[in-house]
Amino acid sequence: MDPDCNNSCTKEPSSPQLISSPQTNRHATGGGTNRQINLQNLENLGAQSTDSGTVPNLKWSFSDSKTKIFNGGWTRTQVVAYLLASHDLAAAQQHLKKGPVFSPKTAATT
Numbered sequence: 001m002d003p004d005c006n007n008s009c010t011k012e013p014s015s016p017q018l019i020s021s022p023q024t025n026r027h028a029t030g031g032g033t034n035r036q037i038n039l040q041n042l043e044n045l046g047a048q049s050t051d052s053g054t055v056p057n058l059k060w061s062f063s064d065s066k067t068k069i070f071n072g073g074w075t076r077t078q079v080v081a082y083l084l085a086s087h088d089l090a091a092a093q094q095h096l097k098k099g100p101v102f103s104p105k106t107a108a109t110t
Contacts, residue, residue: 037061072097 065076073096 072099 075094
């Protein structure tokens with residue numbers, strides 16, 4: 001445990017347990033959080049003592065991706081530019097009206 005920690009720091013649990021109020025700050029610094037996502041992903045809030053840090057986090061919510069709106073519908077794309085841990089994976093979520101065709105080349109250039 002960090003000797004400079006005061007009450008804003010949390011102890012690392014000795015065994016996995018449910019944390020009712022995840023904390024992402026230390027020494028009064030940190031960033032904004034989404035409480036619901038934090039509660040769903042407690043393992044991402046702080047690495048467990050057994051984690052060697054070699055496995056990247058590939059979990060991504062499409063709600064965090066940019067949404068592009070077209071005349072025929074909308075699409076959300078996720079590529080390596082925004083999800084750096086993903087070298088071989090790209091994904092798209094799309095909603096098209098009846099008739100339009102999605103073109104990845106068009107979506108990538110807009």
